[in-house]
Amino acid sequence: MTHKDQDTHVLDFPGATALQNAGRTEPPDAAVLATAHSLLRQAIAADAGHAVPATAAATVVVTPRFGRRRLAACAAAVAAVAAGVAVLPVVGVGSRPAATASAADLLNSMAGRAASGSQRRAPYWKTTVKTWVEGDRTHTDDYYLSRNKLVIKTQNGRTVTKKAPPGGTSWSVGDRQVSWDNLDKLPTRPDALRRALSAGEHGAAAAEQTVRQSGELLTDSPASPRLRAALYRVLAGTPGARVTEGVKDGAGRIGAQISWKWSKSFAHSAHNPNWIVRPSDGQLLERNNVREDDAGHITERDTYLYAGPADSVR
Template identity: 30%
Template sequence: MTTYENTEENGMNERGALLDFPGADELATAGLVEPLSEPALARVLAEVEAAVATEGTTGTTVITGRAGLKAGGGTVTPIRGPSGRRRILIGMLTTAAVAAGVVTYANTSAAPASTGTHSGVRADTAAVFLNDISTVAASQSAATGKYWRDRTTVGDSYISQSMVQSFVINGKLSTKGKLPDWQLGPKDLDWKGLDQLTTDPAQLLALLQTPPRPKSISPFDQAASLLTESPASPKLRAGLFKAMSGLKGVKLVGQVKDSTGRGGTAVEFAEAKSVGRVIVDPKTSAILEYTFTWTAGASKGKVTHLTVLSSGFTDKIG
């Protein structure tokens, strides 16, 4: 007879059994706390790893890595086994989770796991993730070049310093002409304007929150476009990620895969008739994919996406 069969005979449901361990109350009420310092985090992870090794359990997801901890994205999974040993180990993992600032996501929705959607995610987890990615973006090396190149699943796009856009698709070069300036609130920015733009997150957020102009795209789309398709400096990219974290309505989707199968973390922004989503590589801050979905109107159900295989500066086309 298993542990769960015993608990059912005692009139205790499975949820009650899973929450019957030391630290359950702390986990339920901890919410989102500030992450630990690197040395303290290392000690917590070492203790958890040692506990798992001692227990000898298999197939158990404990914590989704250092990046997940820092971004508030960890998972503590109940371990099935002898009741007493299980409760002790879960208690240790719970203590580590609470101490490290882990948010436990309860994936109880009917959505497929591949979508990365988690129910019960706190509204401010998107802000935590975007602020963490801001730090990653700021740590990237600055570079220069004559062109900004985006290599996509469709072809290669080149933008010159004079804002002329060219494409190489199936080995054939074509020039589209002058690219419209990038939008940022009341500003229209060209290549030179990016270098002169403030990198302060609060000022960038204020620009994004400026009342929209006719035919302007959403604040989320403005930031996503700059992060995906422009030669923004590491400092500007860092500021834009932080500014995005201050936009109301930005939500953390979670771990997903882009159209090529690469893993990343997605955030999205819903408007009245559409939803915009970006998938970010948490290791580099690069935008892997931008997706735009119409949710109402004549184009309802239509989805467009830009999948970026790589991006960066270059001194020649081709």
């Protein structure tokens, strides 16, 4: 085929088929284009090395309820149309695209709201979790986590107490464990916090570990507002995120869904994780998993009805 008989109407880039199938769409809002152009200029400037002015468990070690999975860096596309939401890409570093513009904007906005919040100190961190796994019944349990134990009050009236191992309650941060009292010592500069969270892994595996551990700290720990804000800022710069607005969680609450796509090369199972967040106050409402080959097929979900300090076990 020569240049004379090539079909110049074919869009030859990743995501082109979805764009063609979507048919005609209305032009994007001017403010959206301005933001995208500004982000692209900044990314190009960073790559060129100069500035461009912008115009616009049995032991109490907290582990994920979902299995360990790896995060894929999504291929950059000029545009995508999904559930009626257009997503503009942001140029990433090297061959790894960053989170989509809408995902980065949402996460940075949540960081600002989290930073402006307050949180009192208390002996327990309580989470009320509505849990559902495919093939099993839904149950709602209360978890009271302290420095030296975990008390679970189940829906059927049982109370289970698990003692912490020597050293007390801790969370995974990178390749080490961080105790309750040392959470406040974690860095809150996004670049330093990212290094801590990704320690021990590389590439897509490091991104997956960063996302998974951030989710655990945001839901299952008494992280300070500053640390919560820093976690969201780290996530805003982590590749693989996509946002869909107006999604219901397991309790019927409406939020924005952040979908993280895992790479088949790294995944431990054929599932991809979703978060449902409430942008108005920076709360993570739910974490769920969907089948890798069917984004609409949820296989398990943890819906957080409450996450916050508690003075006693009730």
